[in-house]
Amino acid sequence: MKDVTLGIDIGGTNTVFGIVDAKGNIIFSDSIPTLGMEPAEDLFERLFEAFNDKFKQYSDEYKLVGIGMGAPDANYYTGAIQNPPNLNWGYVDVASAMKKHYNLPFALTNDANAAAIGEMEFGSARGMKNFVEVTLGTGLGSGIVVNGKMLYGHSGTAGEMGHITIVPDGRKCGCGKKGCLETYVSATGIKRTAFELLATSREESILRDISYNNLTAKQIYEAAKKRDKIAMSAFKYTGRLLGEALADVVALLSPEAIVIFGGLAQAGDVLFEPTRKSMENNLLQFHKGKIKLIKSGLPESDAAILGASALIWQEIRNKSN
Amino acid sequence: MKDVTLGIDIGGTNTVFGIVDAKGNIIFSDSIPTLGMEPAEDLFERLFEAFNDKFKQYSDEYKLVGIGMGAPDANYYTGAIQNPPNLNWGYVDVASAMKKHYNLPFALTNDANAAAIGEMEFGSARGMKNFVEVTLGTGLGSGIVVNGKMLYGHSGTAGEMGHITIVPDGRKCGCGKKGCLETYVSATGIKRTAFELLATSREESILRDISYNNLTAKQIYEAAKKRDKIAMSAFKYTGRLLGEALADVVALLSPEAIVIFGGLAQAGDVLFEPTRKSMENNLLQFHKGKIKLIKSGLPESDAAILGASALIWQEIRNKSN
Numbered sequence: 001m002k003d004v005t006l007g008i009d010i011g012g013t014n015t016v017f018g019i020v021d022a023k024g025n026i027i028f029s030d031s032i033p034t035l036g037m038e039p040a041e042d043l044f045e046r047l048f049e050a051f052n053d054k055f056k057q058y059s060d061e062y063k064l065v066g067i068g069m070g071a072p073d074a075n076y077y078t079g080a081i082q083n084p085p086n087l088n089w090g091y092v093d094v095a096s097a098m099k100k101h102y103n104l105p106f107a108l109t110n111d112a113n114a115a116a117i118g119e120m121e122f123g124s125a126r127g128m129k130n131f132v133e134v135t136l137g138t139g140l141g142s143g144i145v146v147n148g149k150m151l152y153g154h155s156g157t158a159g160e161m162g163h164i165t166i167v168p169d170g171r172k173c174g175c176g177k178k179g180c181l182e183t184y185v186s187a188t189g190i191k192r193t194a195f196e197l198l199a200t201s202r203e204e205s206i207l208r209d210i211s212y213n214n215l216t217a218k219q220i221y222e223a224a225k226k227r228d229k230i231a232m233s234a235f236k237y238t239g240r241l242l243g244e245a246l247a248d249v250v251a252l253l254s255p256e257a258i259v260i261f262g263g264l265a266q267a268g269d270v271l272f273e274p275t276r277k278s279m280e281n282n283l284l285q286f287h288k289g290k291i292k293l294i295k296s297g298l299p300e301s302d303a304a305i306l307g308a309s310a311l312i313w314q315e316i317r318n319k320s321n
Numbered sequence: 322m323k324d325v326t327l328g329i330d331i332g333g334t335n336t337v338f339g340i341v342d343a344k345g346n347i348i349f350s351d352s353i354p355t356l357g358m359e360p361a362e363d364l365f366e367r368l369f370e371a372f373n374d375k376f377k378q379y380s381d382e383y384k385l386v387g388i389g390m391g392a393p394d395a396n397y398y399t400g401a402i403q404n405p406p407n408l409n410w411g412y413v414d415v416a417s418a419m420k421k422h423y424n425l426p427f428a429l430t431n432d433a434n435a436a437a438i439g440e441m442e443f444g445s446a447r448g449m450k451n452f453v454e455v456t457l458g459t460g461l462g463s464g465i466v467v468n469g470k471m472l473y474g475h476s477g478t479a480g481e482m483g484h485i486t487i488v489p490d491g492r493k494c495g496c497g498k499k500g501c502l503e504t505y506v507s508a509t510g511i512k513r514t515a516f517e518l519l520a521t522s523r524e525e526s527i528l529r530d531i532s533y534n535n536l537t538a539k540q541i542y543e544a545a546k547k548r549d550k551i552a553m554s555a556f557k558y559t560g561r562l563l564g565e566a567l568a569d570v571v572a573l574l575s576p577e578a579i580v581i582f583g584g585l586a587q588a589g590d591v592l593f594e595p596t597r598k599s600m601e602n603n604l605l606q607f608h609k610g611k612i613k614l615i616k617s618g619l620p621e622s623d624a625a626i627l628g629a630s631a632l633i634w635q636e637i638r639n640k641s642n
Contacts, residue, residue, distance in 0.1 A: 082607075130474050130475040142573075144573065144574075146467050146468075146472055146474075147470065149468065151574065152575070153451050153467075153574050153575025153576060154575055154576055154577035155575050155607070155608070155611065156575070157575045157607060157608070158573065159575075160572040160573065160575075160605060161572070161573060163572045163605055164573065165568070165569060165603065168488075168489070168565075175605055177603060177605075244486060248485040248486060248569075249573065251481040251482070251484045251485050252463075252465065252480065252481065252482060252485065252570065252574075253465075253472065253474050253479050253573075254473070254477070254478045254479035254480075254481075255475055256475035282498060284478075284481060284484055284496055284498075285496065285497065286403075286476070286478060287476070287478070290476065
């Protein structure tokens with residue numbers, strides 16, 4: 001029998017899960033709707049029903065040794081999810097809820113941290129002891145790894161790079177502050193930038209025919225590929241601010257690499273080049289040319305499962321050491 | 322025989338050293354001129370001559386078990402000092418140089434890191450696993466402690482909080498960048514702020530009679546105590562920017578506390594109040610009211626020796642575990 005772990009990622013819309021071996025091979029994966037307006041326990045019931053049903057056919061070959069979970073507003077220390085904005089759950093003690101289904105080692109962390117751990121186990125950060133994972137989605141998340149370990153901090157909430165101030169008195173953020181990095185550097189951020197540019201410049205643009213609510217970061221990327229000037233400027237500005245923020249993070253943490261994950265990272269050079277240039281310009285002399293800026297090595301569709309699974313693989317390994 | 326360590330701090334002008342027991346009691350201390358224009362080996366010769374001479378009378382009672390050193394531009398990983406700006410040394414392999422004098426456990430780090438370690442062993446951060454030490458001197462240094470360990474990062478140069486950008490395109494910094502935190506928050510920074518205020522405001526001030534070269538941060542503090550408006554505004558502005566920067570640091574690291582060390586910290590509430598207020602205003606909701614902002618618990622005159630000594634006490638303890 002081969003040891004495997006169950007990786008679960010709770011998203012606002014869907015919850016994905018999969019069985020992963022110690023090398024990061026996904027044996028099977030599936031997803032169910034999260035239905036965040038229903039109680040969390042309902043989700044866990046449906047989840048394990050779906051999982052058990054599927055795992056039956058594998059149970060001769062594989063032995064489940066642990067469960068890892070990535071979720072919004074999850075706290076590694078408490079094993080709880082606290083007031084996730086898109087789920088009507090309040091406070092959920094997930095660690096205890098899990099025990100009712102499987103009495104196995106369990107660990108929980110937020111999505112960005114799970115991505116960082118997945119990167120360290122199975123992705124671009126293999127073998128690295130000090131790096132920062134930046135996840136670019138609707139918002140900007142980050143996971144900081146120090147001495148080969150996830151940095152959780154005193155309260156378990158470290159890594160909120162999306163909420164460092166990049167533009168004093170800048171754009172309003174969902175967190176209540178102004179000028180947070182994620183209001184500029186994220187799928188939503190680049191959309192806001194594109195709209196600002198449509199307003200301030202007189203440049204023709206494909207984007208002038210799309211409403212704010214209809215515009216996606218992907219459309220901005222497609223436009224940039226067609227050398228649409230507004231779209232290209234939006235990526236340049238996004239990269240410039242991301243590079244500035246990364247230089248500050250490097251000054252504080254001296255990582256070996258910055259790994260960029262998520263939808264916007266797929267834009268490749270159109271984002272990476274201005275980011276790298278701006279980061280280099282703002283690095284301290286002794287860091288210049290030495291900090292790797294790399295793309296995630298995790299396949300985007302499986303990253304959430306791999307991250308959650310990597311989390312519990314690490315726990316199991318650390319305990320056996 | 323009681324175990325003691327030798328703590329050494331190399332400063333631009335003087336090198337201080339002292340014998341410290343495991344509880345942070347200084348048995349004796351002394352200082353010699355650094356003479357940074359002479360080779361480093363000359364300093365080490367003079368240092369150990371002075372030390373041996375003094376230690377003779379204690380050698381029946383105390384056993385030297387290790388040597389710790391704080392120095393500018395020191396790298397913990399390499400045990401070397403690299404191109405310190407005020408010392409004409411270039412690259413000095415201090416760890417090897419030490420072996421010629423005493424074949425004992427030796428560790429080296431920069432001044433701010435040594436202060437953080439001293440704080441953790443003997444000062445305000447005793448028992449804390451996650452905190453940030455901010456040292457306010459001519460510049461701004463910082464030492465970050467994560468999970469009870471100093472954060473050195475990949476290259477050994479983590480903790481350069483003085484060089485995060487706080488004002489985009491702001492004041493010129495010695496590092497070549499613009500708007501670095503230490504150009505605003507440090508003894509030099511507050512002096513620059515006072516001069517800016519003298520220029521922009523029409524307020525009467527004691528400071529109008531002092532030249533830039535003659536003005537000290539202490540004079541600004543004395544003036545603020547006498548309710549000089551320019552001086553008070555200078556402290557308010559310094560605190561505001563420090564608080565903004567600390568909120569970013571808290572978002573990234575989620576520390577239990579920020580410990581402020583150094584000359585400016587002696588100003589007390591006149592600096593701490595605006596700093597605390599600004600930090601609180603800029604913290605994420607779940608951090609508000611939870612991050613301690615405290616003054617160093619190390620006596621300033623002995624802090625350098627205590628920090629250097631604490632560094633090697635930690636090393637010895639970690640090795641025996």
